[in-house]
Amino acid sequence: MPDAIQQFDLQILEWIRIHLQNGILDPLMVFFNYLGSAVTWIIFCILLLLIPKTRKDGLVATCGLLSGVLLANVILKNLIRRPRPCWLRPDIPLLVPSPSDYSFPSGHVMASTIFAVIMIRKHPKLAFILIPANLLMVFSRMYLYVHFPSDVLFSLVTGTILGLLTCLAESKFRARYRELSC
Numbered sequence: 090m091p092d093a094i095q096q097f098d099l100q101i102l103e104w105i106r107i108h109l110q111n112g113i114l115d116p117l118m119v120f121f122n123y124l125g126s127a128v129t130w131i132i133f134c135i136l137l138l139l140i141p142k143t144r145k146d147g148l149v150a151t152c153g154l155l156s157g158v159l160l161a162n163v164i165l166k167n168l169i170r171r172p173r174p175c176w177l178r179p180d181i182p183l184l185v186p187s188p189s190d191y192s193f194p195s196g197h198v199m200a201s202t203i204f205a206v207i208m209i210r211k212h213p214k215l216a217f218i219l220i221p222a223n224l225l226m227v228f229s230r231m232y233l234y235v236h237f238p239s240d241v242l243f244s245l246v247t248g249t250i251l252g253l254l255t256c257l258a259e260s261k262f263r264a265r266y267r268e269l270s271c
Contacts, residue, residue: 098237102174105232106181118229119184125197125226130154130204146211153207153255157199157248166191175234185233195236198244199251201226206252 123129134154137147171193175183190196205219227245230236 094239095237098239099174099177101238102231102234106234110232114232115184117225118232121222121226121229122185122197122233122235124222125201125229127158127196127200130200133204146208149211149255149259150204150207152258153203153252154200156251156255157203158196160247160251161194161196161199161244162190165194166196169193171237171240173235174237178234181234183234185235188235192236193240193243194247195227195230195240195244197230198227198236198241199248202245202248203252203255206249207255210252210256 130150134147134151137143137150140147170191173188173192175181175187176192201223205223209216209219227241230241231238
């Protein structure tokens with residue numbers, strides 16, 4: 090990453106650390122951090138796939154999440170290899186274990202956003218829960234000093250796009266399937 094972006098990112102993280110971190114928000118941010126983990130999304134998808142009424146939602150969410158994992162964790166992280174802020178500032182105590190993979194992009198943010206977008210497109214009434222939960226999870230990654238703001242911003246935008254593309258692909262597939270079955 091260009092030095093100017095990284096310096097700006099570090100200034101934002103320092104501001105968050107100095108002005109916002111406190112004993113009340115610490116456990117809340119740790120909770121939302123774990124809410125965005127891969128284990129959470131696997132459990133949600135399995136539950137959706139097991140219930141006949143939500144099986145199609147589970148299949149679409151699984152496809153969307155797999156596209157995010159492929160893009161974020163397999164391709165971009167290993168291509169860009171951006172160190173995490175906690176690696177650059179090991180003197181800052183962390184509330185969560187230091188991640189072992191690279192910083193850019195945020196897999197947590199991308200997965201959470203993809204899931205939220207897909208579920209909101211399919212069930213708009215879920216927006217009042219999923220949008221705040223997703224934004225708190227996004228913020229937790231910076232609060233906990235494990236991602237730069239530019240990591241989470243890129244992942245939020247890319248996750249939104251992948252979620253929308255997944256919904257578009259589903260509707261195209263359904264239209265094509267209906268065409269073939271007639």
